[in-house]
Amino acid sequence: MESFNTTATYEPARERRPQFWRLAMRCAQIAGTVDVIFFFLFLALGSPILAWVNVVSVAMYTGAYYALKYHKNKIAVVLIWAEVLIHAALGIILIGWGSGFHYYLLMFIPAICVSASRRWAVYALLGLWGYYIALDVLMWFIEPLQPIPQTALHIVHLFNLSVVFAMFSYLSSYYLRMVVSAQRKLREMATTDSLTGLSNRRHMTYLAEKELARFQRSGHPVGFLLLDVDHFKSINDAYGHETGDRVLSCVADVIRKELRAQDLVGRWGGEEFLAILPDTDSGKAQASAERVRNAFLAKDWKAIIGGEVDITVSIGVSELRPDEDLSTAVSRADAALYRGKTSGRNRVELETV
Numbered sequence: 001m002e003s004f005n006t007t008a009t010y011e012p013a014r015e016r017r018p019q020f021w022r023l024a025m026r027c028a029q030i031a032g033t034v035d036v037i038f039f040f041l042f043l044a045l046g047s048p049i050l051a052w053v054n055v056v057s058v059a060m061y062t063g064a065y066y067a068l069k070y071h072k073n074k075i076a077v078v079l080i081w082a083e084v085l086i087h088a089a090l091g092i093i094l095i096g097w098g099s100g101f102h103y104y105l106l107m108f109i110p111a112i113c114v115s116a117s118r119r120w121a122v123y124a125l126l127g128l129w130g131y132y133i134a135l136d137v138l139m140w141f142i143e144p145l146q147p148i149p150q151t152a153l154h155i156v157h158l159f160n161l162s163v164v165f166a167m168f169s170y171l172s173s174y175y176l177r178m179v180v181s182a183q184r185k186l187r188e189m190a191t192t193d194s195l196t197g198l199s200n201r202r203h204m205t206y207l208a209e210k211e212l213a214r215f216q217r218s219g220h221p222v223g224f225l226l227l228d229v230d231h232f233k234s235i236n237d238a239y240g241h242e243t244g245d246r247v248l249s250c251v252a253d254v255i256r257k258e259l260r261a262q263d264l265v266g267r268w269g270g271e272e273f274l275a276i277l278p279d280t281d282s283g284k285a286q287a288s289a290e291r292v293r294n295a296f297l298a299k300d301w302k303a304i305i306g307g308e309v310d311i312t313v314s315i316g317v318s319e320l321r322p323d324e325d326l327s328t329a330v331s332r333a334d335a336a337l338y339r340g341k342t343s344g345r346n347r348v349e350l351e352t353v
């Protein structure tokens with residue numbers, strides 16, 4: 001709705017809501033197919049005028065389909081609106097309100113609400129409502145111009161009702177799928193660091209606090225590794241920010257690969273990473289940290305950076321203490337990391353008691 005329009009004001013309309021236009025193409029296909037069926041139905045029911053109206057309708061939907069395909073969305077919208085409004089009016093005036101052609105007008109309600117700005121949606125909805133009421137009232141005063149037998153009218157009514165029912169079901173499930181997938185993307189964006197694919201700091205804190213409460217209850221040890229890339233600024237300065245980003249992404253891969261699946265790993269800051277190791281006391285955490293540090297030494301960074309350079313890391317290690325919260329355990333790992341940095345880097349340092 002409005003948010004769709006405001007977030008991407010400078011993009012062409014077709015790129016703003018690609019799913020909407022894809023759905024419009026699908027609807028043009030379905031509606032065109034329904035009109036082909038109508039053509040034969042009305043020929044069989046002895047109403048040739050309505051049969052030929054459907055030929056025009058198929059031509060209009062075909063035009064709308066190709067207009068959408070070649071991104072002439074405005075032309076497509078005009079064709080689809082004109083087809084539905086004129087077809088519904090002709091159907092009702094020729095064979096009567098009981099034909100149920102007016103149901104098709106209702107299908108515009110959700111389409112208007114999702115595609116127009118709020119102000120235009122109100123105008124369009126009022127116009128549609130007026131058109132619907134006017135057709136209804138008109139049929140109080142005039143008789144259908146080309147009536148068909150009552151049984152045939154019932155068949156047309158049931159057919160129209162079924163088509164509208166099916167299309168509403170299809171549209172609703174399509175929108176539901178779209179909303180669910182948008183929610184999933186938003187959740188992913190809110191929880192994941194886009195550069196490394198790891199949990200971001202906020203999500204890491206959330207996951208960690210949940211896990212810590214569980215481990216505090218069970219009394220199992222939990223280890224913390226706070227890892228910082230050494231002299232990372234010089235990588236950025238010498239090889240550029242993009243290479244720096246690539247290195248950070250590889251750093252995340254190395255950490256992830258060296259730790260277990262149940263260990264939580266997240267990007268804690270710029271070139272700083274936090275790993276939380278369940279069921280791991282400080283001794284085992286230190287051994288894991290050494291494994292990670294050695295993996296950095298073993299990695300062929302030249303292939304990634306394109307220059308003779310080694311990437312090393314300093315890692316501070318701590319273990320959760322009874323009734324301690326996340327930030328206290330991390331700050332002890334941070335103090336150990338600081339010691340690692342000041343004593344020469346490329347080191348694993350265990351917290352001091």
Ligand SMILES: Nc1nc2c(ncn2[C@@H]2O[C@H](COP(=O)(O)OP(=O)(O)OP(=O)(O)O)[C@@H](O)[C@H]2O)c(=O)[nH]1
Binds near residue numbers: 229230231244
């Ligand atoms: N390319 C890139 N650089 C980043 C990112 N986040 C932080 N940095 C850079 O990381 C560098 C961190 O520099 P410092 O804090 O001075 O630390 P350092 O150069 O790694 O030195 P030490 O930690 O003391 O070994 C800064 O230059 C930041 O600009 C990022 O997402 N991408």
